[in-house]
Amino acid sequence: MPEGLIASTAVTTFWQTLALVFFPYVWAIKRLGLSLADLGISRQKLGMNTLLGCGLYLIALASFVHCSEGAMMANHAVRKIGMGDASALVVLMGIIAAGTDLTTRGFILLSLARYSHVAFAIFMQNLIWFLGHIHEIRLLTDCMGVVMATVLTLTLGIVGDMIVLRTRNVIGLAIAHFLLNVVLAIYLRNL
Numbered sequence: 001m002p003e004g005l006i007a008s009t010a011v012t013t014f015w016q017t018l019a020l021v022f023f024p025y026v027w028a029i030k031r032l033g034l035s036l037a038d039l040g041i042s043r044q045k046l047g048m049n050t051l052l053g054c055g056l057y058l059i060a061l062a063s064f065v066h067c068s069e070g071a072m073m074a075n076h077a078v079r080k081i082g083m084g085d086a087s088a089l090v091v092l093m094g095i096i097a098a099g100t101d102l103t104t105r106g107f108i109l110l111s112l113a114r115y116s117h118v119a120f121a122i123f124m125q126n127l128i129w130f131l132g133h134i135h136e137i138r139l140l141t142d143c144m145g146v147v148m149a150t151v152l153t154l155t156l157g158i159v160g161d162m163i164v165l166r167t168r169n170v171i172g173l174a175i176a177h178f179l180l181n182v183v184l185a186i187y188l189r190n191l
Helices: 005-031 046-066 083-115 118-132 134-167 171-189
Strands: none
Touching (some): 005 083, 046 134, 083 134, 083 171, 118 134
């Protein structure tokens, strides 16, 4: 890995996006015969999906603001590095956040919902969602406690699933998740 926070985060973001978004989408298209629209990448109900996604991620933003004094917020790298590096870090964090929605909701949820019972698809998406957010749950426990941090994570996962299943679109949710990181970084820089 390269030295430095931004360089190592950029490499991690590239490989994570390639392995967890690009390759699964290519596999689903080639092997399963799904289209990008089948995987939630379309303009279908994009406005509604984005609006609902912003509403959903406002819950996360409110929780993070509530936990401003907690370790996650007080020690966040965005607060401690220069503006240029912080801007680059926020973009990289946003790409990872958007990729999370593309992977868990676009690839896992929508492809499983097509080939299995929707309850199984929701369960599997939330299992992956939960495992992907264990670090955040740990960081929020000093402020919210483990139960509330877990409830927050699962609420965001399940409600996000309902939005995607209703709109058959994941792009708006990915945009909203990216924007959550931008707004949170602006807030952190001004603490």
